[in-house]
Amino acid sequence: MAACAAPGPGHSPEEPFDPYEKTNRKIHEFNRSLDRAVIRPAGRGYSNFLPDDIETLIGRFAFNLSLPGSIVNNILQGNGRGATEDTYRFVVNSTMGLGGFFDPATEIGMPEATDADFGETLYVWGVREGGYVELPLLGPSTERAAWGKVVDVFTNPLTYALDSPENYYGTVASVSSRLSDRGRFSDTIDSILYESADSYAQARSLYLQNRRFELGQGREGSYLDPYDAPYGTAEDPYDLPTGSYGDPYDE
Amino acid sequence: MMNDLSRRGFIVTGLALTGLVTAPGAALALTDAKAKALVNQVVDEINRVISSGKPVGAMISDFERIFSRYADVNIIAQSTLGPDSRRLSSGQMRAFVDAFRGYIARKYGKRFNEFVGGRIEVKGVRQVKSWHEVASTVYLRGESPFEVRFLVSDRSGQDLFFDMVIEGVSLRLSERTEIGAMLDRRRGDIDGLIQDLRSAG
Numbered sequence: 298m299a300a301c302a303a304p305g306p307g308h309s310p311e312e313p314f315d316p317y318e319k320t321n322r323k324i325h326e327f328n329r330s331l332d333r334a335v336i337r338p339a340g341r342g343y344s345n346f347l348p349d350d351i352e353t354l355i356g357r358f359a360f361n362l363s364l365p366g367s368i369v370n371n372i373l374q375g376n377g378r379g380a381t382e383d384t385y386r387f388v389v390n391s392t393m394g395l396g397g398f399f400d401p402a403t404e405i406g407m408p409e410a411t412d413a414d415f416g417e418t419l420y421v422w423g424v425r426e427g428g429y430v431e432l433p434l435l436g437p438s439t440e441r442a443a444w445g446k447v448v449d450v451f452t453n454p455l456t457y458a459l460d461s462p463e464n465y466y467g468t469v470a471s472v473s474s475r476l477s478d479r480g481r482f483s484d485t486i487d488s489i490l491y492e493s494a495d496s497y498a499q500a501r502s503l504y505l506q507n508r509r510f511e512l513g514q515g516r517e518g519s520y521l522d523p524y525d526a527p528y529g530t531a532e533d534p535y536d537l538p539t540g541s542y543g544d545p546y547d548e
Numbered sequence: 549m550m551n552d553l554s555r556r557g558f559i560v561t562g563l564a565l566t567g568l569v570t571a572p573g574a575a576l577a578l579t580d581a582k583a584k585a586l587v588n589q590v591v592d593e594i595n596r597v598i599s600s601g602k603p604v605g606a607m608i609s610d611f612e613r614i615f616s617r618y619a620d621v622n623i624i625a626q627s628t629l630g631p632d633s634r635r636l637s638s639g640q641m642r643a644f645v646d647a648f649r650g651y652i653a654r655k656y657g658k659r660f661n662e663f664v665g666g667r668i669e670v671k672g673v674r675q676v677k678s679w680h681e682v683a684s685t686v687y688l689r690g691e692s693p694f695e696v697r698f699l700v701s702d703r704s705g706q707d708l709f710f711d712m713v714i715e716g717v718s719l720r721l722s723e724r725t726e727i728g729a730m731l732d733r734r735r736g737d738i739d740g741l742i743q744d745l746r747s748a749g
Binding site: 484506 | 623624626627655659662677678679690701703704710711715716717718720721722725726728729730732733
C-alpha cells in the first residue's frame with residue numbers, strides 16, 4: 298500500500314494525478330471495445346429481457362450479500378455505529394426481506410447503508426489516494442481503491458461461511474446487477490464512453506470527483522472559486538484564496 | 549401606561565432605524581437566505597418543466613432559458629477554457645459563450661425526460677470560502693434520492709449560480725475536461741472549437 302504514488306509538490310489540486318496515463322489509456326481502449334462488443338449489448342438485452350421488478354430484486358439480493366463485507370470494513374474503520382446499522386439492515390432484510398430480495402429496512406426508515414469498502418478503510422487509515430488507474434473490466438479506480446478491491450474479495454465473511462455453489466450466488470447476482478445497471482443507465486454511460494471528446498479523461502474526471510465525494514473528502518479543499526482564477530491559472534498562487542493553497546510541507 | 553406606549557414607540561422607531569441602516573447592506577451582500585431564494589426559484593422552474601410533459605425540444609429551450617437567467621454562463625464558459633481563454637479576442641469570447649450556452653442546454657436538456665415524475669427539494673445552505681452552497685435532493689421514480697448542490701456567488705455583480713454539483717461531480721469541472729479535449733482535437737484552434745460546439749451536445 299505504501300506503493301501508492303504521490304504527486305509532486307507543484308501538482309495543481311484541480312488536475313488529476315495520473316502517472317500511468319499511457320497504460321491506462323490502452324486499458325481504456327480495451328474496456329471500451331469490450332463494452333461495445335459484449336457488455337453494452339448484453340446489458341441492453343438483459344434489461345429488455347427481464348421485467349424491471351425482477352432486476353430490482355436481483356440488485357437488492359446482490360447488495361444484501363455485500364453487507365457483511367461492509368460491516369467488517371466499518372469495524373476496521375472504528376465506525377461502530379455504521380457496523381451496527383448495517384448489521385440491523387442485514388438481519389431485517391435477510392429475514393423479513395426474504396433473503397434480501399426485498400428491502401423492508403428502507404421502507405421502515407432505517408438509516409441508509411454505509412456501503413463501506415476496504416478502499417475506504419485504507420482512506421480512514423491515512424493511506425494516500427495514489428495515482429489514477431483504469432482496471433480491465435472493472436473500470437476507473439485509484440491505486441488505493443484497487444488495493445481495496447483486492448482485499449474485499451477476502452473481507453466478506455460469506456465467502457467463508459457458505460459452501461460451493463451457494464458462495465457463488467453473490468458473485469453471479471452482482472455481475473447480473475452490474476449488467477442491469479449498464480442497461481438501465483445506458484444513455485448516461487453511452488454519453489461518457491461514446492459521445493465525449495475524450496472518454497478516458499471524462500471517465501477519469503467523473504470517477505475521481507464522485508469517489509472523493511463518497512469518502513467525504515476534498516469537497517471544497519481542491520475546489521477553486523472561478524472568479525478568483527477565471528482563466529484557470531491555478532499556477533499563480535497569488536490568485537488563489539489562501540485556504541486552498543496547501544503548504545507543500547503538509548503533504 | 550404612557551410609559552409603556554412610549555417604550556413601544558421607541559422600539560418601533562428603533563427597529564425602523566436599524567432597518568434603514570441595514571437594508572442597503574443587505575441588498576448588496578449575498579446572504580445564505582438570498583442564495584437559497586435564488587435556488588428555490590431555479591428549482592421551482594425546473595420542477596415546472598419536469599411536470600409539464602413537454603416534448604424534448606421544448607424542454608431543451610426551457611432549460612436554456614433557466615440556465616441563461618440564473619447561471620453565470622460567462623464565468624462557467626470562460627473557466628472551462630482554462631489558461632487558453634486568454635488567447636480569445638472579445639469577439640471570439642462572445643461567440644464561444646454563445647455556443648457554450650446552446651451546447652449545455654442541448655446536452656443536459658435532452659436528459660430532462662428522465663426526470664419526468666420526479667422532483668427537486670431545496671434543503672440547506674452554508675457559506676463555503678467565497679461562495680454559498682445550496683444543497684438540494686432529487687427524487688426520481690424508482691431511484692434512490694441523490695444530492696445536487698448549487699454554488700451561488702454575487703461576484704459577477706448579480707446573484708447567480710456558477711456550478712451544479714451532482715453527487716460530488718461538478719458540471720463546470722467535467723465540462724472543463726470536455727472542452728479541453730475538444731480543443732485538443734482541433735489542435736488548439738479556437739474558431740474550430742466554437743464551430744464544433746455549435747453542433748455538439
